[in-house]
Amino acid sequence: MSKASRDAILNRLRSAARRGGDDTSARATVEGRLKAHARGTIPARGKLDRKGLIDLFTEQATAVDATVARVSALDEVPAAVADYLRGENLPTGLRMAPDLKLDACAWDKAPMLDISYGKARPEDQVTVTGAFAGIAESGTLMLLSGPESPTTLNFLPDTHIVVLRASEMVGAYEDAWDRLRTTGRMPRTVNFVTGPSRSGDIEQTLHLGAHGPRRLHVVLVEDDG
Amino acid sequence: MSVHNPTSHRFPENARKALGDETLQRGLASAKVGFRIRRSEAAARLPEFETLRDESRDIKNHTLAHIDLYLEAFEKRVVERGGHVHWAADAAEARDAVLTICRAAGAKTVTKGKSMISEEMGLNAFLEENGIEPVETDLGEYIIQLRHETPSHIIAPAFHVLKEQVIETFRKEHTHLDPDRVIEEARELQDEARQVLRERFLAADVGITGANFLIAETGSTVIVTNEGNGDLTQTLPRVHIVLASLEKVVPTLEDASTILRVLARSATGQEYTSYTTFSTGPRRGEDADGPQEFHVVLLDNGRTDLIGTEMQDVLRCIRCGACMNHCPVFGAIGGHAYGWVYPGPIGAVLSPALIGMEEAHHLPNASTFCGRCEEVCPMRIPLPKLMRHLREREFEKGISPATVRWGLAVWAWLAKRPALYRLATALPIRLMAMLAGRKGRFRRLPLAGGWTSQRDLTAPQGPTFQAMWDRKGGRRESSR
Numbered sequence: 240m241s242k243a244s245r246d247a248i249l250n251r252l253r254s255a256a257r258r259g260g261d262d263t264s265a266r267a268t269v270e271g272r273l274k275a276h277a278r279g280t281i282p283a284r285g286k287l288d289r290k291g292l293i294d295l296f297t298e299q300a301t302a303v304d305a306t307v308a309r310v311s312a313l314d315e316v317p318a319a320v321a322d323y324l325r326g327e328n329l330p331t332g333l334r335m336a337p338d339l340k341l342d343a344c345a346w347d348k349a350p351m352l353d354i355s356y357g358k359a360r361p362e363d364q365v366t367v368t369g370a371f372a373g374i375a376e377s378g379t380l381m382l383l384s385g386p387e388s389p390t391t392l393n394f395l396p397d398t399h400i401v402v403l404r405a406s407e408m409v410g411a412y413e414d415a416w417d418r419l420r421t422t423g424r425m426p427r428t429v430n431f432v433t434g435p436s437r438s439g440d441i442e443q444t445l446h447l448g449a450h451g452p453r454r455l456h457v458v459l460v461e462d463d464g
Numbered sequence: 465m466s467v468h469n470p471t472s473h474r475f476p477e478n479a480r481k482a483l484g485d486e487t488l489q490r491g492l493a494s495a496k497v498g499f500r501i502r503r504s505e506a507a508a509r510l511p512e513f514e515t516l517r518d519e520s521r522d523i524k525n526h527t528l529a530h531i532d533l534y535l536e537a538f539e540k541r542v543v544e545r546g547g548h549v550h551w552a553a554d555a556a557e558a559r560d561a562v563l564t565i566c567r568a569a570g571a572k573t574v575t576k577g578k579s580m581i582s583e584e585m586g587l588n589a590f591l592e593e594n595g596i597e598p599v600e601t602d603l604g605e606y607i608i609q610l611r612h613e614t615p616s617h618i619i620a621p622a623f624h625v626l627k628e629q630v631i632e633t634f635r636k637e638h639t640h641l642d643p644d645r646v647i648e649e650a651r652e653l654q655d656e657a658r659q660v661l662r663e664r665f666l667a668a669d670v671g672i673t674g675a676n677f678l679i680a681e682t683g684s685t686v687i688v689t690n691e692g693n694g695d696l697t698q699t700l701p702r703v704h705i706v707l708a709s710l711e712k713v714v715p716t717l718e719d720a721s722t723i724l725r726v727l728a729r730s731a732t733g734q735e736y737t738s739y740t741t742f743s744t745g746p747r748r749g750e751d752a753d754g755p756q757e758f759h760v761v762l763l764d765n766g767r768t769d770l771i772g773t774e775m776q777d778v779l780r781c782i783r784c785g786a787c788m789n790h791c792p793v794f795g796a797i798g799g800h801a802y803g804w805v806y807p808g809p810i811g812a813v814l815s816p817a818l819i820g821m822e823e824a825h826h827l828p829n830a831s832t833f834c835g836r837c838e839e840v841c842p843m844r845i846p847l848p849k850l851m852r853h854l855r856e857r858e859f860e861k862g863i864s865p866a867t868v869r870w871g872l873a874v875w876a877w878l879a880k881r882p883a884l885y886r887l888a889t890a891l892p893i894r895l896m897a898m899l900a901g902r903k904g905r906f907r908r909l910p911l912a913g914g915w916t917s918q919r920d921l922t923a924p925q926g927p928t929f930q931a932m933w934d935r936k937g938g939r940r941e942s943s944r
Contacts, residue, residue, distance in 0.1 A: 241561065245551035248710070248764050252532035255772035262533070269533040272526075272715050273681050279519040279722035282512050299735065358752040361666055377736040386750040394695045412721040425545075425682050427747050427754045428699070431740040436692040439732070440604035440620060441650040442627050443495050449603055450658060450665075451692020451739065 276420075278413050285376040285410030292375040292408045293459065299378025303434030304447055305455040312462045313340075316402055317349035319458050320367065324352075327454065329398055334363040338387045341369055341402060358389035359396060366392040370403045372415040373459075377433055380457070381415045384428035393430055399452040401432075405461045470819050472803030475826035482797040491624050492798055499789035502733025503840065510729065520723045521844045524780040527714055528771060534680040534713045535762070541683025545745025547758035555585040558763045562587060562672070562705060565759050566596055569703045571669035577687060577694035578602040579674030580618055580783060581707040581763055583805045584818075587672075598672075599664045601693040603657055610637045616799030618806065619731050619785040624798050627653070661693070671697040671755065675708035676727070676782065678760070681716040684744040685760060688727065688737040695741055704743070704755035709763045711779040717742075723782060726842035731784040766818045774853050778813050780843040787837035787847060793830050802827060809837035809847045816854050825863050828854035886930055893924040 253262075287295060297307045308319050324331055332353045335341060346354060359366055368388055372381040380401055384390045393399060409415050412431070419425070436451030447453050471478060482488055507513045527534055539549045552558035558581075566574060574591060576582065576598055588598045588609070600609040604622035608615060610633050615621030622630075630653050635643070638660060647653055673694050677686040685706045687694045698704045714720050728734040747754030770776055788794040788808025799807030804815045804824065812827040828851040837847040858864050859872070878885045900906055900923030908916050915921060926932070 241550045241552070241557075244553040244557060244764075247553060248551055248762075248768055249532050249536070251768040252535070252710075252771055255768065256529060256532065265530055266533060269530050269537065269715075273537060276681075276716055276718050278718050279523075280512050280515050282510060282725070284510075303735070303738070361662070379736055384751060384754060385748070386752060389752040389754075390695070390699045391753045394692050394699065412724070413718055416717045416721070425684070425744050427744060427751060429684075429742040429744075430695065431736070431742075432738065433734075433736045433740075434738050436690065437738055438603045438654060438691045440602070440607065440622055441625075441630055441653055442491075443498050443620065443623075444650050446651050446654050448658065449654060449691035449693065450601065450661065450696055 276416070281411045281413060282376060285374075287375070287410065289405060289408065292410055293405060293461065296373050296375040296378050296408060297459070299375065300434065300455075300457060301378070303378060304437075305378065305434045305457055307457045307459055309459045309461060311460075313344045313404075313460055314348070316341075316344040316458050316460065317346050317352065320400055321349045321352060323400070323456055323458075324365065327398070330364050332364060333400075334359055334366045334392065334396065336366075336368040336388045336392055338369040340404070341367060344402070359391035359394075361395065363396050365398045365400065366396040367400045367402065368392050370401050370407060372418060373403045373408045373457075374410070374412055374415055374431070375408060376411050379412075379431050379433045381419075382430040382432060383419075383426045384430075385426050390428045390430065393432065394451045396452055397448070398454040398456065399432075399435075400456045400458065402458050402460065405459065470804040470815075470823050472815055472819070472824040472827055473822070475801060475803055475830065478801035478803055479797045479830070482801045487626060487629075488624050488798050491626055492795060495620070495623055496789060496795045499732070499785075503730055503786060503789070504733075506729040506733040506735065509735075510725070513726065513729065516722060516725050517842050517844055520726050520782075520842060521780060523714060523719045523722060524711075524843060527719075528711065528776060528779055531710065531713065531771065534715060535710060537680040538678050538683055538713055541680070542745065542758070542760055543683075545683055545758075547683065547745045547760065550759060550761045552761055552763045552765075554765055555763070558585050558707070558761050558765075559587060559590045561759075561761050562707075563590070563594055563596075565703060565705055565757075566591070566670050569670055569757070571596055571703070573597045573599060573664065573668050574670045574672055575599050575601050575665055575668040575697045575701065576605070577671070577673035577689065577697045578605050578621070579672065579707050580615075580805060581674055581709055582672065583615065584709075584765060585707070585763070587707075599661070599668065601661050601665065601691075601697055602689070603654060603691060603693075606657055606661065607633060610634075614800065615805075616807065617785060617788060618783050618810075624800065665696045665700050668697075668701045670703040670705060671699075671701040672705045672707060673698050675706050675712050675760075677720045677723070678708055678713040679715075679717060679720055679742070680713055682742075682744055684717075684742045686720060686740065686742050688724070688740045690732075690734075690738045692739055695739055698741075698743060699754055702755055703757040703759070704746070706743070706758075706760045707763065708760060709765065710767050711781075723842075727782055727784055730786040730840065730842040770817055775813070775817050775850060777845050778810070778817065778850060780845055781810055781814070782843060783810075784842060786840040786842065787845075790836040790840050792832060792834060792836075802830075809851070810845075813845075813847055813850045813854065816857075821854070821857060821861055821863060825854075825858045825861075828852075828858065886928070890928050890931065893928055897924050897926070899923075 435455040438449035550561040617623035794808040815824040
């Protein structure tokens, strides 16, 4: 059934495109385009040096209700996380991605934090994950699924904390795609996250925390940029 | 109830009823302005916005010219990643494909992200008939599912529902919650929906989402949401089904990135939606979560008939809703009057193409041709021009109402007789100018009560255009 429809649909599209029997050149065009990764216009606002990108990211993320804390070394992340939780009056139980970057943060320096590892469970209130990239243009985080970073950590908890290093900051989405291509893998899920969850579906008034996290907190580590 | 049996053929009655519906009018008045302001502010913040619109249009035009090849490439990548592609010529075939997958998964409940293709398919009613419970998870979709209604706006499905009505609905439907609980504010309603739907997310066997884009380069499907409901829908259950129409395909990740820059800005005035998610195949071997099966149902439903025709431009649409947010007709009557899935200017063009002229021939007439829809369309779809094509087709097919055909015939007969035409226009104009007197306007006119009930008619002033033209010496003098 699906096969017959497939052939019928493709035949109709082919004849509508009026390319006749020989589509060698059309195929070459398509193959070329798929390989070229040609960019459209990249907004000038994201063409900045590392410091400029960090400032722009902070400004854009804050504008969409994320919070950003800046620290100067991975070692300082645990204390920054503990401070944030205290300031927001949140529980100290953390569900964390089994991420190598996060392992490098000296979590034993913050013994008040109660840390467990793995995908998110319904009862987890606060999660911590790494990011693959920060995109300054719109204050967006790029998060990849993988054994070290289960996707549920990004969506199930009330509060999502993301650790981002300055060297992971880029200007535009296209820069982030190029970085991903150098890893040679396309994960199951690529999440671009811009601020916490929100909805305006009741009388077009915006409220945070529709289904995903109510709070998104970024700990930006300026140790390597 | 949620199945879309079109009522577009009753558009004039639908519209009249909508104009008299006080609740709807209250909702429309408060809702429509915000979208416009936010879009214009977002566009102003990005100097490259107009260039990006041009580029987005060109990307889609290129893709549509090679759409068979891009769809083949997309399918190949999906299969390479361990996913499945199901081609469906029409809604019935797509419904069957979904049901087969759900049955194989032993599904009892299915969570759903917002999908207009699902509306086109009438999927919810079909699943219910087959013993599977569909649960809409987008807040607006959830509200109207509980109310047994259909969406009235493509990005704000509960656009027409007032807060008091949501309170009433939640009290009636959420019977397992404390009847004395306080729910007064939108915030509290949203929290209640979050709590109720969280359990549904965790219990669902299959998650169904739509797709804003299909990426030929990688075999990825893309959704954009603000709530995160689409992500919970597609991450928690064992099976993820994507519903998409053919024209969603674009070549590369870069192409999608360009169009995404105009999508949110045109829709809600955001720089970027909270969540933009690219999904490629099922979970990988080592992953701790994510679906074990990944299916894409590719729906045609009349779209192949548009490729290569004067209507092809409509397939560039990315469903942002800007055209309806800026349409004076939509602003006056809301979405339901249009009688099928897609309201507003895009619906006036798409519906006749997808469900036929006999059913939807009224819709292209529901426009003043003010041109705002084309002005704001991020994909530069010439909506007024396409509506004009459809009006011509309506006339050629002989399905315009008798009064319209008769009126046009009389006018044509007169227009071919210049002397008579001048006389026939000059006399009533003089008469009307005289009758209107010094006020220069009519409060009420016999035979035109429908017009004057909403507004005054300005009376003609002075002689006819042709008389003035003659007095000025006509074409020759003025063209010098």
